[in-house]
Amino acid sequence: GAVVSQHPSWVICKSGTSVKIECxxxxxxxxxxxxxxxxxxxxxxxxxxxxxGSKATYEQGVEKDKFLINHASLTLSTLTVTxxxxxxxxxxICSAGDNNSPLHFGNGTRLTVT
Amino acid sequence: xxxxxxxxxxxxxxxGRISILNCxxxxxxxxxxxxxxxxxxxxxxFLISISSIKDKNEDGRFTVFLNKSAKHLSLHxxxxxxxxxxxxxxxxxxxxxxxxxxxxxxxxxxLLTVNP
Numbered sequence: 146g147a148v149v150s151q152h153p154s155w156v157i158c159k160s161g162t163s164v165k166i167e168c169x170x171x172x173x174x175x176x177x178x179x180x181x182x183x184x185x186x187x188x189x190x191x192x193x194x195x196x197x198g199s200k201a202t203y204e205q206g207v208e209k210d211k212f213l214i215n216h217a218s219l220t221l222s223t224l225t226v227t228x229x230x231x232x233x234x235x236x237x238i239c240s241a242g243d244n245n246s247p248l249h250f251g252n253g254t255r256l257t258v259t
Numbered sequence: 260x261x262x263x264x265x266x267x268x269x270x271x272x273x274x275g276r277i278s279i280l281n282c283x284x285x286x287x288x289x290x291x292x293x294x295x296x297x298x299x300x301x302x303x304x305f306l307i308s309i310s311s312i313k314d315k316n317e318d319g320r321f322t323v324f325l326n327k328s329a330k331h332l333s334l335h336x337x338x339x340x341x342x343x344x345x346x347x348x349x350x351x352x353x354x355x356x357x358x359x360x361x362x363x364x365x366x367x368x369x370l371l372t373v374n375p
Contacts, residue, residue: 188365238302247293250302
């Protein structure tokens with residue numbers, strides 16, 4: 146079945162640095178991918194919709210200059226957390242679909258900013 | 260404003276018995292609902308879905324019921340197995356088509372523990 150791969154699975158960075166997270170659809174083409182964030186014991190909150198070849202659509206309250214999304218190909222979307230701060234520490238998950246099945250999720254990235 | 264609510268943060272069930280996970284929603288535009296299962300440090304895995312034109316969908320041990328008038332859905336697992344222990348998320352969307360390119364609104368999840 147369709148598989149979504151996310152890398153890295155965890156990352157620790159210092160405050161002020163930037164971190165890039167990759168999301169790949171391994172056996173299908175995804176014109177649209179979604180980025181979610183989950184805080185402990187909370188629901189998955191949609192951050193943005195990543196559209197191949199165009200600008201991402203951000204949800205209300207999500208800073209687009211802080212969370213840079215690039216969807217340069219049909220199989221890869223990246224999320225860059227710029228100038229990370231401790232409050233950005235969270236679990237980030239991407240998802241994608243192939244129009245024939247419900248969304249498939251990556252395994253997530255645990256970001257810890259010290 | 261929580262549009263999808265899972266009011267039980269946890270549920271404990273004996274192996275072989277039925278597990279019932281509940282979900283309520285407030286947005287009347289939602290017309291497609293999904294249940295996902297999630298293990299720690301992993302992404303959610305799709306379980307089962309239901310369109311608003313149905314009130315029941317069954318897949319093996321999993322059945323989802325939808326009560327549109329009450330804006331309520333539930334996931335039944337029978338018989339429950341220890342391997343079912345995980346966090347279950349209810350999700351909803353207003354796409355209508357059920358296709359993959361839609362935005363999901365998730366509940367907070369319910370931790371199911373199935374005891375041997």
